[in-house]
Amino acid sequence: MTRQRPAPARLGPSDVLRTGAAGLRTRPARVVLSALGIAIGIATMIAVLGISSSSREQLLRQLDRLGTNLLTVAPGQTMFGEEAKLPVEALGMVRRIGPVRTASATGTVDTTIRRTDRIPKAVTGGIAVQAATADLLTTLEGRVVTGAWLNAATEARPAVVLGAKAAERLGISRTGVQVWMGERWFTVVGVLGPMPLAPEIERSALVGFPAAEKYLAFDGHPTTVYERSAEESVEAVRAVLPRTVNPENPEEVTVSRPSDALAARAAAASAFTNLLLGLGAVALLVGGVGVANTMVISVLERRKEIGLRRSLGATRGQVRLQFLAESLLLSALGGIAGAVLGGLATAGYALSRDWPPVVPAWAFAGAVGATLVIGTLAGLYPAMRAARLSPTVALATT
């Protein structure tokens, strides 16, 4: 009978894991400390990516809610560099454009609003007084927090509705309060909620067009026309707006889309984010060096164990695999801890700002990949050293 050449048995994945974990189990403090670097690196990167994605998601959701079909029309400058004016009939012209669903206007009134007549005129608190058409709230899809919006009756009376910021600055949160505008008292009839697409309204005190003309010497020229059309016709409307509003001088008209600012913010990755990502990468690298260091020490300390395993029949490959597995486990522990910490940090920060917490799946995939690469690189050299050790030398170590 010919003798079969002896062939080593294959170690199953669970045995590879068990041998890899064996070295970690007996040294928990060292495991925690050397996995910490990787954990910090991964946590930083996940949190940075998570927080910036959450902020973007929040902006996108807001855009979605607010719509991108709002356009504003404002006077630009005349050929001679003077402030242009929109024609009085501008609003009516805009309403006549086919796809326009709703349009309204505001006009700046040259006066101030004060709590009493004893406060000096110069103290405006940054609040603009504006005339507003009755359908402004519909066009802006705004909301009244207290009281009511201007109606057919109140728009001709000395009644005023305050934007959210204006109310806050005046310290008014209920209706019925008297305020001093122009040369007489007006009654606050409503306070508006936030208007992310029209922050200028938040800082305004709004009166009806007829009232403004009657009590505040308003000239009737709108300074902003707000318009909403179907999403798909926004560009078409935008193209015809200047000529419609001011057929003689279309170049004196500025059209803008307030949602563009939000969209631009959502698209921008800030330089700060990149800096933090770089810091996370450095922490990760340092963590990898820490793991490599731990592994080198582990191999030095465990020469006898290596000799014993070789005497029990471990091949060089199996010894190498054991230490690679140990290194991978070590960095995986760090990676998992880091991913959990990063996820929690993202969730905590996002929830504190009322954002939807989002960590992109690719960030987690990247963390897993980075962890595996680092674990392999850190373990490769120590594992080779362990495998190269001659069994007799390893056993002779005292």
Add this chain to the structure above:
Amino acid sequence: MSVPQPERPYVVELREVTKEYGGGVRALRGVSLLVERGELVAIAGPSGSGKSTLLHLIGTLDRPTTGTVRIAGHDVAGLSDRELSALRARHLGFVFQQFHLAPGVSALDNVADGLLYSGTPLRARRDRAAAALERVGLGHRLGHRPNQLSGGEQQRVAVARAVAGDPPLLLADEPTGNLDSAAGGEVLGVLRDLHAAGTTIAVITHDPEIAEWCPRQVRVRDGRVVADAGAGTGRRPPGPNPKRTPEPAPDAGTAGAAKGAPR
């Protein structure tokens, strides 16, 4: 290349083996040694005579500088490092002077890990480990960790690890070197039982009492075999245990080892 050789039933076959270490140290200077299946052989000699070197060569942990080493019929020179590892996993068990047990790991798992590289599934490894511990009289200490065991018990765990896979050849380098007389006696009792059950055993020792106890003694001096009764003489049972105290040991384990069922 290994060729069929039914006329040679030797477990260990060394022919004109020399071993030189770097720096011109000639640890072995032409050793021939034949060991048949079922022998209990003592390899004795003064310190530095080359006993451990000889054991490393028999154990395929090292290769000879010249000469032929054949273990369980396999010519070591014809096998790769991988194949030698496989040979050790299947055919050899080692017991060292220092027990080399994994700290913080139960006796059962220390022994079970001895079968890790033989391709045995975990469940079977544990079953066989329990049986091996039973055999060395430690069936009641399966869950104990090395630091909870006496030196003699630790060495018996190491012996159990070496024989859990039923290797045809057990090699022990000063197995009682770190033990007092009573603990050494426990270990010798286990070796005797294994021998009785058919395991081939080579024990390195510089203790003359232990050497005398073995049925066959190979005496080594300056890298040469200076006395050997010859192949086959180690089949007889060993003499009375030189280390055992006359009265029965209070430890139940020793009694268990004595009763250990031969397989």
